Amino acid sequence: xxxxxxxxxxxxxxxxxxxxxxxxxxxxxxxxxxxxxxxxxxxxxxxxxxxxxxxxxxxxxxxxxxxxxxxxxxxxxxxxxxxxxxxxxxxxxxxxxxxxxxxxxxxxxxxxxxxxxxxxxxxxxxxxxxxxxxxxxxxxxxxxxxxxxxxxxxxxxxxxxxxxxxxxxxxxxxxxxxxxxxxxxxxxxxxxxxxxxxxxxxxxxxxxxxxxxxxxxxxxxxxxxxxxxxxxxxxxxxxxxxxxxxxxxxxxxxxxxxxxxxxxxxxxxxxxxxxxxxxxxxxxxxxxxxxxxxxxxxxxxxxxxxxx
Ligand code: UTP
Numbered sequence: 001x002x003x004x005x006x007x008x009x010x011x012x013x014x015x016x017x018x019x020x021x022x023x024x025x026x027x028x029x030x031x032x033x034x035x036x037x038x039x040x041x042x043x044x045x046x047x048x049x050x051x052x053x054x055x056x057x058x059x060x061x062x063x064x065x066x067x068x069x070x071x072x073x074x075x076x077x078x079x080x081x082x083x084x085x086x087x088x089x090x091x092x093x094x095x096x097x098x099x100x101x102x103x104x105x106x107x108x109x110x111x112x113x114x115x116x117x118x119x120x121x122x123x124x125x126x127x128x129x130x131x132x133x134x135x136x137x138x139x140x141x142x143x144x145x146x147x148x149x150x151x152x153x154x155x156x157x158x159x160x161x162x163x164x165x166x167x168x169x170x171x172x173x174x175x176x177x178x179x180x181x182x183x184x185x186x187x188x189x190x191x192x193x194x195x196x197x198x199x200x201x202x203x204x205x206x207x208x209x210x211x212x213x214x215x216x217x218x219x220x221x222x223x224x225x226x227x228x229x230x231x232x233x234x235x236x237x238x239x240x241x242x243x244x245x246x247x248x249x250x251x252x253x254x255x256x257x258x259x260x261x262x263x264x265x266x267x268x269x270x271x272x273x274x275x276x277x278x279x280x281x282x283x284x285x286x287x288x289x290x291x292x293x294x295x296x297x298x299x300x301x302x303x304x305x306x307x308x
Contacts, residue, residue, distance in 0.1 A: 007128045007149045007212060008055055010048035010100075013116035014041060014134035015061030015107040020265060029064050030265055031134035036277050036284070039070060040264045041134045042096050048132055049100050051145035057103045057123045058134075059116045064106070071102045112231025117213070118221040126215045128152055131234075133209030135265035137273070142259025145210055151186055152212045157251030158241055160189060161210040163261060170201040174235045176254055177202035189252040192239045194228050205254065207235065208261055216249025217241060 018030035025033075031041035048056055060067055074093055081090040107119045117131055130145060138144050148159045162176055177191035191202055211234070220237040227233040244250025262273040278288045 004153070005127050007130055007152060008053060009124055009127060009129045010045075010051075010053040010056045011059065011117060011120040011124065011129055011131045012041070012044055012048070012056060012134050013059040013107075013113055013131065014064065014067060015059050015110055015116050016113075016135075016265075017110050018135075018265065020267060021270075025063075027063055029060075029067055029134075032066050032070065033264065033270065035137070035262075035264065035273055036281060040137055041067060042070070042099070043137045043140070044132050044134055045071070045096075045099055045102075047138055047140065047145060048130065050140065051130070051149060053130055053145075054100045055103070056100045057105060057120050059107050059119050060104055061107050061110055068102075068104055071096050071099065073097045110231075112226065112229075112233055114221050114224055114232035114234040114237050117234055117237075118218060118232070121218045124215065124218075128158075128212060128214055131209075131211040131213060135263070136209030137262040137264055138210065138257075139260035139262070142257070144255065144257050144259065145212075147185070148210060148212045148255050151253050151255055152214075155186075155251070155253055156214070156246055157249070157253060158214045158217065158238060159212040159253045159255055160238065161208045161257050162187070162205040162254040163208050163257050165204055165206050167201065167204050168198055170204050170206060171195055171198055173206035175201050175203060176205050176207060178205055178254055181253070185256045187254045187256065189238070189242050189254050192235045192242070194233065194235055205256070208257065209263075211238075213238075214241065214249040216244070220244075 014029055014031040018025035021030045032039045045056055058067060077093055078090060081093065103123055105119050105123065107116050144161055148161060151159050172195065174192060174194050175196050176189050178187035179190050181188055193202060217237055220240045221232065224232055224237045227236045238252055241250050242252040263269045264273055278284050
């Protein structure tokens, strides 16, 4: 492996169109949709900071100004809260502004996740970096990113996060062909297949929205043609790196994650996430759970599992 370079920067792509959440996302980025009272993307930035990455580059697009405002000071609001003596809300408003050193770059056109990551090239330079998808949340109690960075430090190359799903769900995701490494939670990635048919899936380990990339990914992305849906796919570039020698920044490892993950870009999971977070909030849970139990009892048998 070449000289050791630490992972210090996080890239958070948040420039997608969010079509699954229209019309809510017509003028609001889906990453700003609240999980109770905090936008999903703040959890994602908190996760990066917890893993030691306080330099955060956000890839934004149209309608993304609210993201920038959220991570900035809000003087009028702060003054008003201060005048009222509302210290608790004042602290909440300031928290997101003081969280990390935020940088922004705009992805002119949403040409895919791979293209969004490519937009980080100038800021990142020749260092390994983490990518955290802005609509994918990992429970703060379950460690993932720190472990991925550790694997990068030990083995070089790039690292993806994997989660096991029931075989019949594999075809909705990017799926990995894996080879054991002798380490319980680390595998070598030998192939990546986007949305495979159930009987063609190489495993039931799917890729979730956390990556640690070798800077060699930028050269690969530059040459990666649009793939599925006419978009430049990050998984296509990672597959190229999986087949590239280690001396050239190649090699892709997978970290098996067995904790809690919330895909807030998906309506059903978004609703589940809000309910779960509300049920765990000290200030809300007693009243909310009482209501929820009654609601469920009253609606017993209503709805089916289809149509999510
Ligand atoms: P998604 O696959 O969820 O796409 O992107 P999307 O366009 O945002 O949402 P839908 O499918 O239309 O509802 C995964 C992540 O990559 C970012 C998104 O913002 C999201 O965080 N992304 C995607 C970009 O930053 N740029 C792109 O061109 C595409």
